[in-house]
Amino acid sequence: MIYTDQYQAYLDNPEQYWAEQATALAWFKQPETFLQPTGNGTYCWYPDGELNMSYLALDYQIEQGRGDQVALYYDSPVTDTKEAITFSQMHERVVRFAGALKKLNVGKGDTVVIYMPMIPEAAVAMLACARLGAVHSVVFGGFAANELALRIDDAEPKLILTASCGIEFDKKIAYKPLVDKAVSLARHKPAHTIVCQRPMLKAEMDPARDIDWYEMQQGVEPADCVPVKGSDPLYILYTSGTTGQPKGIVRDTGGYAVALKYALHNVYGMKAGDVWWGASDIGWVVGHSFIVYGPLMGGCSAIFFEGKPVRTPDAGTFWRVISEYGVNSMFCAPTAFRAIRKEDPSGDLARQYDLNSLRWIFVAGEKLDSSTYYWLDDLLQVPVLDHWWQTESGWPMTAPMMGWDQPSAPRLGSTNRPIPGYDIRVLDGDGTELEPMQSGNICVKLPMPPGFAWSIWRNDERFTSSYLTAFPGYYHTGDGGYKDEDGYIYITGRTDDVINVSGHRLSTGEMEEVVSAHAAVAECAVIGVTDELRGQVPVGLVVLKAGVEADEAQLERELVEMVRDQVGALACFRRVIVVQRLPKTRSGKILRAVLRKIAASESYKMPSTIDDESILPEIETYLKRAGFIGA
CATH class of the missing domain: 3.30.300.30 (ANL, C-terminal domain)
Known part of the structure; x- marks a missing residue:
């Protein structure tokens, strides 16, 4: 496939283009409606299709003969723990835990807050909720109690799933007291807190409210997949709001599933059986899209890493993981590589490992400065690829398409060209489209593609005012930048990162x-x-x-x-x-x-x-x- 042909096919008929991409999924019921207005200025994709994300990530992979393939490599240098979990083993854990949640009356449409560190149980929790049709909201482990309380009041979860502690370098952070305080602060009171006890720090339990993670699973019936509509929510993910009140980004199931399958194979160039590493946390959108759901749906083995790029035990940790598991491609924020470079400027630690499995590295999250780019490029001798997306998008908006015959070539300083689905324009303050090389507001012409958030949890009006009002007919990204003559996008920063001199x-x-x-x-x-x-x-x-x-x-x-x-x-x-x-x-x-x-x-x-x-x-x-x- 060639970029220009694919992108033009999308521009000519977006609905047809994404109808074709949907055929890559194993639906329970094929969608008959592909694009439907939501009534708040946005659009929902595949609303009448029926599917289940847990089925796509696990059951379907086993049906394809991948039961004995590793689904997750859990690597925790902070606890000196490693585990290779196959698709069959992951399936067994998920159906059992989903059965335990079902016994506690968690069902389709219920919400569950997950407040956990990077341990396999966190992925099990997400997939178990998806299996039941319950809506999970993962809150980054270690958030202050008042921030967790705000999210509890907004999401109104039936249960909270947590662990006794998280690990930051050599420091143990007790999670249970934070959860207890959050529940005491919140108006909404979840029925129970489910606690995964970690051996390095045990939590005190309240018999009236708290339930042990493993004890609750004893003797339960494994849970089958619950079919959900394409328009049904899969999760809520809170992102910071300018008012201080977090915004609960809602991700639908059908569009998200299509987008992730498309992105894993076409954007990131991954194939079933490849080893993929999203070096992030499940508390962020990268963790949802490209640590748990995307890689498993694509039949890849995913790295589930609990640690930091430095001091666990040294700045060679990333290179050790790539070498040990044969990582084919990874995603990381530039700041992690800057931290590694700061500790090991000459890259001596990288040269201690065999990194030949690595095909390319993707970076995003903040600007890729030229010095970091050249350092990585010289050290690893593989393409270092900048790309751009947001919590709201759920998957990349600009990137080279590494799964295609002719990916768009990288250009230093650019996050590359728009992916099919994103009609990106640069507008001035009055909404007039600017010429190439003129800086302005980066906006995307509606409709947005599958997988893009189309509401804020229980607050359609806030979504409209936050993203759709400043430039009618467009989604306002909040980023500033420009296009060059060939359509490459250059992000210069948030629009409030501009100073007036x-x-x-x-x-x-x-x-x-x-x-x-x-x-x-x-x-x-x-x-x-x-x-x-x-x-x-x-x-x-x-x-x-x-x-x-x-x-x-x-x-x-x-x-x-x-x-x-x-x-x-x-x-x-x-x-x-x-x-x-x-x-x-x-x-x-x-x-x-x-x-x-x-x-x-x-x-x-x-x-x-x-x-x-x-x-x-x-x-x-x-x-x-x-x-x-x-x-």
């Missing part, structure tokens, strides 16, 4: 690209601070590579000159502050919005996704010393 709107992402290219810089964030004369000026917060000792004044001069040369004097980039670390989410994204608020002396809400709260006072101290905020 003397009337010039400048992307901090472009400046970060330049700063991160310096040989001494491991990672950086450029933020705008208030300036009486120019309105705003950029300041670079820089983390040095491990072992690098730099004269900070000299480093500042070099970086200022680099930005002046590559962005221009109008950027007024003149200040650099060397910091020990930058605040990030648990999935590795730098919290730039919070950095901006600190620099502006504005109040901010502690982000629920922050990895280490203690970093924020450190940044405030640096900015005070530099004179950017009052002492």
